[in-house]
Amino acid sequence: MDDRWPFFTVDLELTNVCYQGCIFCPRERLTRPQGFMPRELFAKIATQLAENGSRVTFCGMGNPLLHPELETFGQLCMELNLNFGLTIQAPALNQAGLEKIAALKPGFIEVSLPTISPGLYAELFPGQALETALNNLDNLVVQRGGTRGITVNAVVTALETENSEKMHEFWLNRGINFRLHACHSRGGNLVDNNLITASAREIKQCGLFATHSFITWNGQLLACCHDLTGETFIADLTRSTIREAAQAKLRFLEAPMPFKICKSCDEPAADRPIPLRPFPESGKARSRYLKSLCQTKNTIK
Numbered sequence: 593m594d595d596r597w598p599f600f601t602v603d604l605e606l607t608n609v610c611y612q613g614c615i616f617c618p619r620e621r622l623t624r625p626q627g628f629m630p631r632e633l634f635a636k637i638a639t640q641l642a643e644n645g646s647r648v649t650f651c652g653m654g655n656p657l658l659h660p661e662l663e664t665f666g667q668l669c670m671e672l673n674l675n676f677g678l679t680i681q682a683p684a685l686n687q688a689g690l691e692k693i694a695a696l697k698p699g700f701i702e703v704s705l706p707t708i709s710p711g712l713y714a715e716l717f718p719g720q721a722l723e724t725a726l727n728n729l730d731n732l733v734v735q736r737g738g739t740r741g742i743t744v745n746a747v748v749t750a751l752e753t754e755n756s757e758k759m760h761e762f763w764l765n766r767g768i769n770f771r772l773h774a775c776h777s778r779g780g781n782l783v784d785n786n787l788i789t790a791s792a793r794e795i796k797q798c799g800l801f802a803t804h805s806f807i808t809w810n811g812q813l814l815a816c817c818h819d820l821t822g823e824t825f826i827a828d829l830t831r832s833t834i835r836e837a838a839q840a841k842l843r844f845l846e847a848p849m850p851f852k853i854c855k856s857c858d859e860p861a862a863d864r865p866i867p868l869r870p871f872p873e874s875g876k877a878r879s880r881y882l883k884s885l886c887q888t889k890n891t892i893k
């Protein structure tokens with residue numbers, strides 16, 4: 593496995609600040625420092641990720657649209673020809689959010705919209721209405737000139753009453769790419785059993801860790817995006833290069849995962865296969881490989 597694989601896809605946490613209060617988010621357990629990624633650090637990391645051919649998603653424990661330098665970051669990504677997008681919770685897709693997305697010009701947008709039941713939606717996002725979210729999504733489609741690059745991700749909680757066929761049909765009729773995911777505990781941090789639908793098991797070799805990296809707003813490479821304390825530290829990217837950090841990750845893969853959170857992991861994507869093939873050279877080949885991953889282990893069909 594060459595040292596580009598650990599950065600095949602990357603979650604870049606522009607900030608871990610968020611004010612949305614989604615009930616399936618365990619942010620009360622977040623003990624990592626909170627803040628916004630500085631511009632110089634962003635430029636340093638984004639430049640190396642572009643050279644690596646990584647697909648970068650702005651997400652993490654915060655709302656990336658709150659970053660005050662979002663537009664500048666978007667321009668830099670364009671100059672670097674970096675394949676980038678963002679993940680947001682549906683309530684962030686309000687008028688202000690839409691304007692920020694228009695300025696950022698991300699290649700893809702993943703909207704977390706867990707249910708098509710108005711009652712459950714209001715329960716999962718207190719004070720929010722499904723109808724508003726759907727209108728805002730329509731506005732996003734108009735703004736982008738179509739549905740290309742937009743995906744709705746539904747994290748299916750144990751409170752869900754709709755069946756998955758109906759949900760697929762609902763989004764198919766709107767022409768929007770849709771994926772269902774089991775609700776997991778985010779590294780044991782979400783403890784409400786009324787929500788969790790994923791099953792825990794011990795992971796010895798994590799396919800997510802092998803192909804994906806999570807970088808915090810202050811440049812810390814952690815083993816897992818579900819680490820809310822920083823206990824799975826791998827490398828400090830304010831001092832190390834991406835290549836050095838990748839070597840550190842590959843060394844971890846030579847033995848069973850040493851981290852406590854991996855002993856009872858319920859992240860479905862951890863079952864992804866460890867890649868045995870060379871890193872795909874072209875963007876198209878990388879995209880095909882990514883699609884094959886999405887269609888197998890980490891989603892509910």
Ligand code: SF4
Nearest residue numbers: 795798816854857859
């Ligand atoms: S095994 Fe689970 S907890 Fe450990 S790094 Fe992989 S996804 Fe995260």
